[in-house]
Amino acid sequence: MDKMTKVEIIMNPEKFEDLKEAMNGIGITGMTVTNALGCGLQKGHKEYYRGVEVEINLKQKLKVEIVVCEVPVDRVIETALRILQTGSIGDGKIFTYEVVDAVRIRTGERGPEAIKDPK
Amino acid sequence: MDKMTKVEIIMNPEKFEDLKEAMNGIGITGMTVTNALGCGLQKGHKEYYRGVEVEINLKQKLKVEIVVCEVPVDRVIETALRILQTGSIGDGKIFTYEVVDAVRIRTGERGPEAIKDPK
Amino acid sequence: MDKMTKVEIIMNPEKFEDLKEAMNGIGITGMTVTNALGCGLQKGHKEYYRGVEVEINLKQKLKVEIVVCEVPVDRVIETALRILQTGSIGDGKIFTYEVVDAVRIRTGERGPEAIKDPK
Ligand SMILES: Nc1ncnc2c1ncn2[C@@H]1O[C@H](COP(=O)(O)OP(=O)(O)OP(=O)(O)O)[C@@H](O)[C@H]1O
Ligand SMILES: Nc1ncnc2c1ncn2[C@@H]1O[C@H](COP(=O)(O)OP(=O)(O)OP(=O)(O)O)[C@@H](O)[C@H]1O
Ligand SMILES: Nc1ncnc2c1ncn2[C@@H]1O[C@H](COP(=O)(O)OP(=O)(O)OP(=O)(O)O)[C@@H](O)[C@H]1O
Ligand SMILES: [Mg+2]
Ligand SMILES: [Mg+2]
Ligand SMILES: [Mg+2]
Secondary structure (H helix, E strand, C coil), X not given: CCCXXXXXXXXXXXXXXXXXHHHHHCCCCEEXXXXXXXXXXXXXXXXXXXXXXXXXXXXXXXXXXXXXXXXXXXXXXXXXXXXXXXXXXXCCEEEEEEECEEEECCCCCEHHHHCCCCC | CCXXXXXXXXXXXXXXXXXXXXHHHCCCCEEEEEEEEEEEECCCCCCEECCEECCEEEEEEEEEEEEECCCCHHHHHHHHHHHHCCCCCCCCEEEEEEECEEEECCCCCEXXXXXXXXX | CCCEEEEEEEECHHHHHHXXXXXXXXXXXXXXXXXXXXXXXCCCCCCEECCEECCEEEEEEEEEEEEECCCCXXXXXXXXXXXXXXXXXXXXXXXXXEECEEEECCCCCEHHHHCCCCC
């Protein structure tokens, strides 16, 4: 199967080392990490915006992007859940997107070859 | 309708509080914010690159990402325009992308359920 | 052709000025740049994770995002390869994605018009 998918994980920074090792354990060989501010609506606090009770927090998050082809998307998601799921509000989100093409700049390889582990 | 879409807004940082409140007002409950440098070609200044008159500026921008399903994409775009449109050069850009899947890490919920406001 | 594509280039920061000028030279008039940490599996060092030899490094990278319509994606990729390819491990990666819609906030223009050079 030659479909390439980007898995984007929005997570709490303190779990990053564990996530990285777990991803490596399932054969992930590259990822891109960005600092982000996560903005979620936190219910249960008493704040009001135009009469509606809300509180919007900005929390430090990491955005981890992993483009996969050979490693199944569901295996990446299960691995992220295993490491990141605590059952508490704010554990994070995962989004997936279709990748049209990939290029390994060093070699010029295109498509799935570009994201396979280079020999 | 179960289609999920990512709306990516590249904007001037000073308007962020207004944008956040307006998005909350239309039912948006989560967003991810990243610092970025925007690079636009500014015409009208006298600078030359290989004989072509250009000036490329790097300006501090915010990238705001909002994945929606129930809230219509057009409502998000209209809301962003209402807050961000001043008519001046550099007001920003919006791009939209299809989201294949979403996961709420706390519960393991997948698809549109994962981005609906948790009860 | 009215298809819009995002080209995402993960690259070493020191080449950014050259890349920017080269992209300008092929008619690119906007891009968005983010600091990122690149995580690649570097073979050849002796480290072990659960019995498997690995070393995962986090390296400072830039993520450069360019949404194109008129300028062909392949021209952007060839230009990036020309500037960034040294043949050394870690030269970077390029990923492309379909863009569903674009909006120029200043004018409200939608679709390909929104990313064409404003007159
Ligand atoms: N709709 C969304 N669009 C973009 N980013 C989002 C969205 N929802 C959440 N996020 C990002 O994911 C981060 C983590 O979200 P969070 O775990 O709080 O999700 P949640 O749906 O509120 O789940 P929970 O009920 O467990 O808190 C947020 O801080 C934000 O960065
Ligand atoms: N083609 C593009 N690809 C990726 N990002 C872009 C592109 N065009 C603009 N951007 C991002 O959007 C930001 C804002 O762009 P800007 O508002 O200047 O757009 P514009 O089309 O030049 O409109 P205006 O004529 O109003 O200046 C830029 O700083 C850059 O971060
Ligand atoms: N599968 C991937 N998903 C997301 N980002 C990736 C992936 N692979 C690489 N990257 C990003 O690209 C950057 C550069 O990768 P790199 O050039 O080392 O690729 P590579 O395939 O290991 O090629 P090389 O063999 O030349 O090192 C990484 O630091 C990371 O940010
Ligand atoms: Mg939450
Ligand atoms: Mg501009
Ligand atoms: Mg590498």
